[in-house]
Amino acid sequence: MDSYxxxxxxxxxxxxxxxxxxPDIELAEVIADASAIVDxxxxxxxxxxxxxxxxxxxxxxxxxxxxxxxxxDAGTRRIYLFHSPIVQVNAVTLAVAADASAxxxxxxxxxxxxxxWIEVTSxxxxxxxxxxxxxxxxxxxxxxxxxxxxxxxDYGHVYEAVDETVYAVDDTNLVxxxxxxxxxxxxxxxxxxxxxxxxxTPDSVDAETGRVTFTSAPDxxxxxxxxxxxxxxxxxxxxxxxxxxxxxSKHQSKLGGGISMLRVGEITIQRHAPAKEVAQYLDQxxxxxxxxxxxxxxxxxx
Numbered sequence: 001m002d003s004y005x006x007x008x009x010x011x012x013x014x015x016x017x018x019x020x021x022x023p024d025i026e027l028a029e030v031i032a033d034a035s036a037i038v039d040x041x042x043x044x045x046x047x048x049x050x051x052x053x054x055x056x057x058x059x060x061x062x063x064x065x066x067x068x069x070x071x072x073d074a075g076t077r078r079i080y081l082f083h084s085p086i087v088q089v090n091a092v093t094l095a096v097a098a099d100a101s102a103x104x105x106x107x108x109x110x111x112x113x114x115x116x117w118i119e120v121t122s123x124x125x126x127x128x129x130x131x132x133x134x135x136x137x138x139x140x141x142x143x144x145x146x147x148x149x150x151x152x153x154d155y156g157h158v159y160e161a162v163d164e165t166v167y168a169v170d171d172t173n174l175v176x177x178x179x180x181x182x183x184x185x186x187x188x189x190x191x192x193x194x195x196x197x198x199x200x201t202p203d204s205v206d207a208e209t210g211r212v213t214f215t216s217a218p219d220x221x222x223x224x225x226x227x228x229x230x231x232x233x234x235x236x237x238x239x240x241x242x243x244x245x246x247x248x249s250k251h252q253s254k255l256g257g258g259i260s261m262l263r264v265g266e267i268t269i270q271r272h273a274p275a276k277e278v279a280q281y282l283d284q285x286x287x288x289x290x291x292x293x294x295x296x297x298x299x300x301x302x
Contacts, residue, residue, distance in 0.1 A: 002052040003028065003035045004230060004238040006209045009181055012169060013236075017243035027242075030249070034241035038234060041282050041290070043298045045082035053234045053296075054182060055156015057090075058083055065094055065149040076149070078119040083155040085113040091152040092120075096144055118151070156229060158184060163194075163223045166212075173217040180228040180235070181210035189227040195219045233296060237289040244286045 007027040011019050019027060044051035048061050061083075066076040079092075089106040096102060108122040159180070166176040185191055185207050193200045193212055196219025202212035212224065282290040 001032070001036060001039070001050055002054050003031045004038065004053065004234050005031050005035075005242065006181065007031065008206075008209045008211075009177070009235075010239055010242060012177060013239045015239050015243035017246045019246070022246070027246075030245050031238065031242050034238050034245055037241050037282070038238050038289070038293065042293055042296050045298070047082060051083050053157075053231065054229050055087070055154070056083070057152075057154050059152050060150045061153070063149045063151065065147040067146055078117050079149060079151060080115075080117045081151065081153065081155075083153075084116045085155060085157060086111045086116070086118065087154040087156060089118055089151065089153045091150075093150045094147040095150060096147045102147075118153075157231065158189075159228050159231070160225075161228065162225045164225070165221050165223050167222075169211070174215070175211055175213045176218075176222050176224075178210040178224050178226065180226075180230065180232060181208055182228055182230045183207040183210060184227040184229060190225075192225045194223045196221070231296070233292040237292040240286050240289040240292075241282070244289075 005013075007024040010017075010027065010031060039051065039053075044053075048058060049056075058081075061081060063079050063081075064076070065079075089109045089111065091106055092104040092109065094102045094104065104120055105122070108120050109118045110121055111118050161178065161180060164178055166178050169175045169177050183189075183191060183205075185205070191205055191207070191212075193202055195214075198219075200214075200218055200222070203215045204213045205211075206213070210226075210228070212222075282293070
């Protein structure tokens with residue numbers, strides 16, 4: 001499970017939390033808990049592996065692939081995937097029996113991220129197992145009544161920041177932090193820096209926190225262009241939840257000895273809370289986080 005802030009970035013965010021004397025390892029644990037609360041509040045999918053707002057790769061996500069009922073029925077052509085936005089489909093395999101499978105070419109799938117589905121545009125099946133002797137739909141004797149489609153795909157957002165003015169994190173004027181972390185740094189995504197209007201090469205780049213470090217103070221302004229993976233709403237909401245957990249942590253030890261609920265100001269900590277109360281936790285105790293996450297909640301149709 002991914003954390004959506006680093007301890008270094010959290011310390012620079014104005015959440016009102018007191019981090020003096022809190023070791024980074026402890027802060028990282030609280031941030032991990034806060035990130036899990038954000039995921040739970042947004043009702044993100046947990047299968048075949050937990051969703052991350054940072055994106056990722058899914059292997060073997062399973063869906064029923066229905067056979068046609070008659071000559072006018074096209075059968076399954078559209079699969080509603082669990083994780084989005086879908087970046088690309090890597091493989092689709094139809095399991096038709098215990099030791100038999102067939103492949104659909106991933107390049108034949110159209111992606112619709114608005115409704116979170118992929119649809120095959122060619123009904124030709126390439127057989128891996130020899131079970132399908134001809135192109136088309138063949139119901140195997142003794143096989144599954146409906147095959148199981150296993151889909152491999154990549155998902156996640158990519159955002160762009162161009163010539164963003166960044167500021168020093170302290171009085172040394174050596175470390176500069178962008179508004180977003182979790183930069184993409186690979187063959188397709190570069191980080192470019194200018195100082196005083198000319199190209200500059202920092203001594204180091206911290207892509208996770210979103211910082212560059214110089215060996216001597218650069219000319220101002222310092223501007224950075226970069227690609228990043230995490231929406232700012234998720235970062236800010238995680239920070240607010242982290243601050244609430246830190247504020248309540250000194251009281252958590254009082255939840256032993258038969259005490260079932262403790263209220264400290266606006267923070268309520270309760271053991272074995274019903275699911276409805278868990279869903280209302282952010283709405284009631286960290287409304288700033290709930291507001292930021294309101295556009296990121298996932299709604300599932302039965």
